Amino acid sequence: MKIGIDKMAFATTDEYIDLRELARERGDEPDKYTIGIGQDRQAVVPPTQDIVTLGAAAAKKLLSKDDKKHLSTVIVATESGIDNSKASAIYIKHLLGLDDFTRAVELKEACYSATAGIQFAKGLVAMNPQSTVLVIAADIARYGLKTPGEVTQGAGAVAMLISADPHILTLEDTTVSYTKDVMDFWRPLYATEANVDGKYSTNVYVDFFLQCWQRYQQMTGRQLDDFAALTFHLPFTKMGKKALEALLKDNQSPVADKMREQLTASQKYCREVGNLYTGSLYLGVMSLLQNGQVNPGDRIGLFSYGSGAEGEFYSGILQPHFEKYLSDVKDDLANRHQVSIAEYEKQFNSQLGMNQDDVELDWQSDPALFILKGQKEHKRIYQEKK
Structure with a gap:
């Protein structure tokens, strides 16, 4: 089903x-x-x-x-x-x-x-x-x-x-979750503003993405060229870029260049609104689907992250006429x-x-x-x- x-x-x-x-x-x-x-x-x-x-x-x-x-x-x-x-x-x-x-x-x-x-x-x-x-x-x-x-x-x-x-988007069955007790961001019950260790949080985010991606690869055998795009949680758009570049490093292949271009498309709306916390990944998905180069049948990767900390990588397949339902x-x-x-x-x-x-x-x-x-x-x- x-x-x-x-x-x-x-x-x-x-x-x-x-x-x-x-x-x-x-x-x-x-x-x-x-x-x-x-x-x-x-x-x-x-x-x-x-x-x-x-x-x-x-x-x-x-x-x-x-x-x-x-x-x-x-x-x-x-x-x-x-x-x-x-x-x-x-x-x-x-x-x-x-x-x-x-x-x-x-x-x-x-x-x-x-x-x-x-x-x-x-x-x-x-x-x-x-x-x-x-x-x-x-x-x-x-x-x-x-x-x-x-x-x-x-x-x-x-x-x-x-x-x-x-x-x-049809969701595929394989998903990887990764959780550790980390104090990179939190908001006590008495506070209306969050406490955050920004540099530490970014490092944890990147590490969690790499951990989830490597585990996903081990479980599925899929490689980067099996994806049309990777989307990221984007509390600020540079964070997604840091994660992608940690994966790509010096890779200048056509596949790597495509991933960078697709990331830029996914960042467009988040640049205009700011941090949506729980919604940031999914606004990025909408931005990719409305501004990127994607087609029905393409596989999209999604990396979700929440400070404290928990990450998850999963994937889905784009459906015909997906653009009509956004x-x-x-x-x-x-x-x-x-x-x-x-x-x-x-x-x-x-x-x-x-x-x-x-x-x-x-x-x-x-x-x-x-x-x-x-x-x-x-x-x-x-x-x-x-």
């Missing part, structure tokens, strides 16, 4: 900053951000948006009435949870008007958990091939203003429908508007966060379909704009 990704859709906020302006404001050379880190723009999050509104917006784009009839489960993968007990998936399930006979759960393991969600979804569909599973990777990456990690912030959500006989990311990004660094800083400091007070936000000015109106009696209040 073929099982895999049937549809994919992306959502982010309608505001961004230009990282060249941020660099100048912080006293840095713009090339440090655009070349050294590999980022051009970064999504700005108004206080009326969070992982629930972004996740619901992405899912709304792909779910038809017929899809809803077959949906058994909603899985939200995030490290930006809005409650220590109640799953964000339940809020999203309600906003989407899904049947009450729907399972809804939230998964966490840093940036990796969307991949776990896809693998779990594959098992659920295998047990009941008539059902589908909605996997949503939604996150808001925060490191703090004027911190070393500020340039690698971002926000957005990727929604994926997992089904039998998928239209985008939302138009290029159009979404073109319709955003730029805000000043001062406005970005104001919005960064206006997030609901861990505030225990009743708060009413200025939600009328937010043009998004789903909005966070505020908080009352310790309960977040969401609404779909009609």
Whole structure:
């Protein structure tokens, strides 16, 4: 039975900053951000948006009435949870008007958990091939203003429908997971911004990729030329390049050159949005499929990584007419508007966060379909704009 990704859709906020302006404001050379880190723009999050509104917006784009009839489960993968007990998936399930006979759960393991969600979804569909599973990777990456990690912030959500006989990518059976207890990145319960050892985390990421790739090769016998492209978790786009070059080294063959070109295509959207944590790999996949040189029947490799740390390498085969089942990311990004660094800083400091007070936000000015109106009696209040 073929099982895999049937549809994919992306959502982010309608505001961004230009990282060249941020660099100048912080006293840095713009090339440090655009070349050294590999980022051009970064999504700005108004206080009326969070992982629930972004996740619901992405899912709304792909779910038809017929899809809803077959949906058994909603899985939200995030490290930006809005409650220590109640799953964000339940809020999203309600906003989407899904049947009450729907399972809804939230998964966490840093940036990796969307991949776990896809693998779990594959098992659920295998047990009941008539059902589908909605996997949503939604996150808001925060490191703090004027911190070393500020340039690698971002926000957005990727929604994926997992089904039998998928239209985008059939998942192959062999998958390699690799897990070790590593303190390269973490966020204690009392913190709204993450702690990160950036250089160490990059080294761990590269090592985990090589470990997973070598194990995958041992298990399958496949070589680099068996793939049309390799895609990577891209918290910042230079990270994927470091991993690929650690594999290719001085290889200048046509296959190696093709892998580098395909990586550039997969980085395009992430350069414009920033870090999506759990969604970064899958926005990279969408970017490859809409900007790279790929065809039905091609094998795509996917490397997922979550600090702490866990990595996984797996693969899939592109299906006929896959391009028809992706939302138009290029159009979404073109319709955003730029805000000043001062406005970005104001919005960064206006997030609901861990505030225990009743708060009413200025939600009328937010043009998004789903909005966070505020908080009352310790309960977040969401609404779909009609």
